[in-house]
Amino acid sequence: MIIAGCDVGSLTAKALIMNGRGDILAYDVMKVTPDPVQSAEKIMSHVLKTAELEFKNIDYCISTGYGREKIPFAQKNISEISCHGKGANWISPAIRTVIDIGGQDCKVIRVDKNGELIDFVMNDKCAAGTGRFLEGIAKTLKIELGQLGALSLEGQSPVDITSICTVFTQFDVMHLIVEGTDRADIATGVAKAMATRMHKLVRKVGIKKEVAITGGVAKNQGVLKYLENIIRGTIYQFTDIEPQIVGALGAALFAREEMEKK
């Protein structure tokens, strides 16, 4: 049995292929094109090729993410909230809270011992606390998004970021650069502001241990460290699997359940 999950987000598309025993055969992440159908087909073909399979070999596929309703090769679509909870709980069954920071949204998801959704909160109205915030700051600092996390661990006297608005913070950062402020101090201040913003959302559903973080921002070690300081606890990162793939993994797990029902 071959099952697949496909997660088309606002910034990246992810696909994962699994067999009936739950062995992951292949997965990958790529940047989206403006057309979600094209993005989905591209990432799935690529992953199928890695696993030496073809579209016709897929027994069941579930799509998730921002573009989930448009994916032609998926039999069903499920919200990314359920998929993230499911995926995270499968990787580590002790997980009850999942913080997922995507490109354009931020979610906190509470699941039961089976990975089924209990409650969630989501911000998709404001770029503050999302990947877009960090992307904007990295651009203003003229560094790669991937470098921001390491830099934010180096700040000795972090700046105080007073605005939550991405656009206004970018301007404040420009001004700090002009004033000759150390870039690491800026990056550290930004990571702390991001963690504070995320914590505001976390508080709305409450934290139940264990806590995991998924999505692109999970790769930012600075944000992770400051969020751990605020919640006074460890946040699991998935070291043996790409954090961005958890939604696609959850979709594949739901696809497996669908097959088992048959």
Added chain:
Amino acid sequence: MFLGCDIGTGFTKAVLLNEVGIKATITIPTEADPRTAGKDAVEKILKTAGIKDSELKSSAATGWGKSYFPLKSKKENLINCLVAGAGHILPSCRTLLDIGAQQTLAIAINDRGQILEYRQNDRCAGGSGRFMDIISEALGTSLENMSDLAIDAEDKVLITNQCAVFAESEVITRVNDGKPVAAILAGIVDSIGRSLITLVKRISIQDDLMISGGLAKNRALVKFLEEHLGKSIQPARPDPQLVAALGAALLAKEDYK
């Protein structure tokens, strides 16, 4: 001679007054460097007017970057400057709506030129001047051109995102969907207009209404506000961007007496 300088987050504006009226004005981009912008504005306006700084009797600075102003001068509150400037331009002004790059203000003024109440938004770029800059950059059109396109638009594409960052993505998606740029711009004007209406309705609105700040030059936006408030709105003359700098110069003059 009296000098007023408004170091804003978008532009730095300076107004030079003599005994009869405005002698010179200047507007330069601040580019997040209030120190340089303040210094350049002073040098340029003095050069334009052909005077030395020793001929300045007094000066005042206002706006986001006022503490960086190079001359020894009083630092004035932005709202006081706006009200002083507005009263000079239009003595019958009772409501002033000022749209800066990062701060939007709605101010109620009494018949003696005193502030009755005000509301501001400086927390979110939605509805700000910078919002329009971001969209204009994304579409590769000038701000003037945007106003003309929006005012002549036959259709309107609804922009659902209030957040400037998300609205920028939404605009790009709509362009890729093949929607006409004019219709998208009409949607953007609508979005900014709606947040301004929300702000201004939180104060008591009395005639006459005046609008200042960079976005006051956007005819499509002014038309939208007039239609939704059911009132006529005058953009500040001669240049809506200069109201606070003019007010600062007037306060400097008053202070000197």
